[in-house]
Amino acid sequence: MKRRHFLKSTAAALVAAQTGSIFGGRPAHADAGSSSRPRLKMPPLLDTRETGRLSLSARAGALSLAGGPATATTGFSQDYLGPTIIMQNGSLAANVENTLDEAISVHWHGLLVPGEHDGGPHLPISPGQSWTPDMSIAQQPATAWYHSHIHGRTAEQVYSGLAGVIHVTDGHDAERGLPVDYGVDDLTLVLQDRRISPSGQMVYDPSMMDVMHGFMGNRMLVNGQVGAVAAVPAGIVRLRLLNGSNARSYRLAFDDGRPMHMIATDGGFLPGSVTLDGLTLSPGERVEILVDFATGAAPVLRSGFEQPFGVLEFAIDDTLPARITSHPEGFGPELEVLTGTQVRTRTLSLDMGMGGMMGGAGGFAINQRPFAMDRIDLEVELGSVEKWVVSSTMIAHPFHVHGALFRVVSENGSPPRPENLGWKDTVLVRDQAEIIMRFDQPASRDKPFMYHCHILEHEDAGMMGQFTVS
Ligand code: C2O
């Protein structure tokens, strides 16, 4: 039986009423009435394993969405977003060129590298200049990402396209029984909502309310494409999901309720898979899941509980090889337990003042202090383990720490949600979360690490702090 569903439009089921561009509005997935849907493309691969070198060029581009007029965008070595970088442990000489007319930086979100290589706001690349960190990669396999991180400009720069995915690999995934065929049974999916104007332009014009809630879109983009269909073989497929949105958290589930077998979180593999019927992914977070497409009609990945909207439609393509047909047993190392060691505890509150609500963009801070480039907020001892008790005000904030991976000890006093069982670098703090981490990467006063809300409008407005590790 041939199961080619490319031309069978289920767009009607996907189209959410275009509710205008208010925050929290549901993004529409695809144009109603389109009968022939484009096939989802993966970002091009940039494999650094042979050469130990990596070059990227930040440049201006143009993106036409769903046949609309082109919007001016930016990208790394292409029009929008950047290549998927494959790297392995060992030395990696990077060269990032900036051909844009404003300063950018390239932060390696999820790589464990010292502050001087971290690419945060203290490492700007001026127009026409290049940045050449000689890095050393030493960590577990993981799906990480990279994006610009200039203080006050991160939201707009990432929105316009300065982001990409990283696969840290040890070359043993096939032995683990995991899908490894990029774009066939191992899909990299960058989820972003974007605000598309009636004339088809991608716009970024945050109002005060947009800053308060974070800038949300009315359309879903996956890998920079609107309404594309992901072709998969009739077997087990690995989805590496990155929430690359500025502000929107997704509650992801398949429309037919098919299970998601979570195999990895931000920092790498779980010891074995965890079966879920849905998962929450907040800005900055990554998750890897295995999905079995061997049975049933091709599903739609959706977000939301009551009125879910389509995020990505799948189609079974029987011409693609179904290499993996059974779920691997265990594949990752046991998770190291950090609790019980001698720890220093710190409390951090992610503040949104009413002042910000009533007038001016004020009120965004951590522990009442808005971010300041020249102020070090915390000093951490190299090699030490710390527990941070993080609390959110007004809304849930995705909290991210540079230069370390953490484990979630508790959420609102309860054990962590299944999504937060593994190694993390970003966690959605709904009310309060306790996290524990060891700081093994050094960072100086000149090139400190950041911790911040990953709603990029909040980060830019001051919900960020910085710390040294020495
Ligand atoms: Cu993904 Cu400080 O960033």
Ligand code: CU
């Ligand atoms: Cu980061």
Ligand code: CU
């Ligand atoms: Cu926030």
